[in-house]
Amino acid sequence: MRKVSFAEFGGPDVLHVIEAAKPVAGPGRIRIAVRAAGVNPADWRVREGQVLQAHPTVLPSGVGQDAAGVVDQIGDGVDGVEVGDEVFGRGLSTYAEFALLSSWARIPDGLTFEEAAGYPSVVETALRIIRQVGVQPGQTLLVSGAAGGVGSAALQIARDRGITVIGLAGPANQDYLRSLGALATTYGEGWVERVRQLGRVDAALDLAGSGVIGELVALTGDPRKVISIADLTAPEHGVEFSGVGGSMPDALAEAVDLIARGKLHIPVEKSYTLADAAAAHADSQAGHTRGRRVVVV
Template identity: 40%
Template sequence: MRAMTYSAFGGPEVLAETRQPRPKCGPGEILVRVRRAAVNPVDWKIMAGGLKDLMEAFFPVVPGWDVAGVVEQVGIDASEFSVGDEVIAYARKDYVHGGTFAEFVTVPVRALARRPASLTWDQAAGLPLAGLTAYQVLTRLGTGPGDTVLIHGAAGGVGSLGVQIARTRGARVIGTASPANHERIRELGGEPVAYGEGVVERVRALAPDGVDVAADFVGGVLDTTLAVLREGGRHASIADGSVIDSGGQWMWVRPSGADLAELGALADAGKLTVPVARTFPLEELADAFALSQSGHVHGKVVVAV
């Protein structure tokens, strides 16, 4: 099969198009023919060696954890899906090797969900990791009706989905972002505030009694969170482990087909949109990574296989 791989840690220049064996479809697994795979910052951070002390990497590595595609083969005891089904998944494994920037990828059946009918292939590929991250943080924090939620990084890939998900749960949402992104946050149902100096005062002006929930999707904002969190409030971060010392939760997204199906239902109900910035062909994955690394992209970067 065609695949983009790297055989040493580094930047986008280590990526190359190669031919790899088609993955074997084991018990409890589904072999997916990839239609689209989305880029996430974790992909190029892993490629740079940023997680080498946390996860084993077996070279050559096919990067990528987000996928939208069609079931090609069903493994033993994986009868929940059939050949030809259109599916999506956050296809992270316990090690780094066989990812989604290839013609085929195997996915544990527990991580798969059906592709939402309302989403294009590009949008469907961009939903799993970012959507699950936002969904799992907000649900574990018990976000519900009457809560005022502060989302740090509300214009980002995870944050913009977090604004929408929190709104569907009946919460009021305040989101930090640069002024250029404030109108987008309003469109999603949030109340924007500019980050940077004076952010505490700006949040307090909107929520004088403090916020009930704070979700950090960017890192480096713990002081702000603690300054605006009401007594008894809940907070979590996906980027700052030190939140544990102040009673917060440090979280990393888990693959979950059930959670992904919930997100798909929200999308099909018209309550969740996935913005797509640009789509690249598979052989231009290095350019897709470089665009993601630039930080100047609004919406998901997707690769067509």
């Protein structure tokens, strides 16, 4: 089978498509014929060797953790799923023709493989950081970097819980944020005052790592009411950096429920082939995403 791999840490150019043996589904795992794989910032952070403590990486290594596809093989101890089922979930080395998943759910009706591949990690992350920041119904949540995958999920999940949301993003994404039910404003000079004019901020999420932690703390009045998933300097401000800790099975179940109720939709901004994985990473690192990027197999 074909898979994307890297033999050294570095930039996007270290990614190559290689021939490899199909993985074998061990206990508690399923193997899928991958139709699409989600592109996450975690993928290129692993490729660069940034997060070795959280993601120990043995070289050469595959790439990717989110995927959607058709069940091809079922490991021991797995029930409730059959060969031929269409599923989405989290696994390892998902930029490949076949991959193993450790958590999965059936793809909701009406969702394509490309769309489904974009949900697992961003929904898990959004649910986790909304819980960690402690924002409650009736309060207001500010989301910096609101137009990307996690931002899109966080805005919609918070809205479904009765939380008012303010989204920060570039000028081109203002209408998109409003379509998700958010009050929207742009970065740039005067952005803090523009946010204050939209209302009181009870909690804030930093999803872009654009150097705004200090301002988010000032807006909330409490570093404990700010969570970052993108700025490694966050602890210097007394702000928690959230990297792992949520339940993927629970996140997938909630995603299925939200999608079925018409409360969650994350668009696919751009699709890539396996051979274009380096371009997918370069684009992801450049930011300015609206929704999700996926690799189509």
